[in-house]
Amino acid sequence: MERRAKTKYKPIHLAREDTSNLNIDINHDINRRIAEATVGVTPLVRGVWSAIEVGAIVARTSDTIDIISADDDQDRKFSQRSKRYGPHSSLYARGAPFKAQIHLDLLCFFSPYHRAALKGVFLEAQHNTVILEMDPVCCDIFVKWHYTGCVPNDDPWALCQLYILADQNENLALRRAILTQIVNVNFAPDLNDSNTAAVVSSLPENSALTRYLLDRTSYHQRAETIQIHTDMPVEFVETLKELIKKPRHWLDDCPCCNKPCNYHEHNTVEDWKLSCAESGSYPMPEPAYLRAEI
DSSP states (O other): OOOOOOOOOOOHHHHHHHHHHHHHHHHHHHHHHHHHHHOOSSOSSTTOOOHHHHHHHHHHOOOEEEEEEGGGOTTOSSOOOOOOOSGGGHHHHHTOOOEEEEEHHHHHHHOHHHHHHHTTTSHHHHHTEEEESSOHHHHHHHHHHHHHOOOOSSOHHHHHHHHHHHHHTTOHHHHHHHHHHHHHTTOOOOTTSHHHHHHHHTSOTTOHHHHHHHHHHHHHSOGGGOOOOTTSOHHHHHHHHHHHHSOOOGGGGOSSTTOGGGGSOOSSHHHHHHHTGGGOSSOOOOGGGOGGGO
């Protein structure tokens, strides 16, 4: 009588792992297909980076555009040399090159400025190139954020430079990501530093980063210890003087520590619920920080 070969079964924990991985793959494929069918030209939720939406954009198009830093533009036809901030300024002297490609629709997805510039008759659209007035390290962070939704927190000065670009390009999702990291590391630059003055001078008076710097200083420094650089904008100095006159309970009522949503430019509580509440990581913005209330 012929003996049948003994069937070998996988251990139960490996079988469960295979099933779990299969379910993950199926769910990712379903989400990708749904996103491909529904993703528009702007984020579904204002100011939010979404892996599903980004994945759908990357999957549906192969059109790319070159991103280079201003220092790599040898003939200087398109832009001037950018300002130098913080430790990354040494990269200029080394002449570190930066050039990368990014999906055109992805760049336009998060930035109304780029949608107008790259779908129109601006110089960037004609040359299929975007020249960023930042050092190569910041340009690299900029490109990677579009695909990962992450920015590093080991160099707040680089993030300040990147925030200026995000403000100019109307990229709310990137501004929120940057300020989350700046708040998380308790960034407290010296107001008597020319770099700080340069950053503040490059931002509008109502910028969320400007407000963070005002809060950080007025709540964490005593008035008699504050020194301000001569290049600091007059409006910033006057606002700070008014803030430090107010009675403080110091850290008890600090609006900046562990409260990045105060600087995420939420219009209303409903806006916060749609964009940040689901993470459960940070408290709701205080009423005074809701844009609709300002």
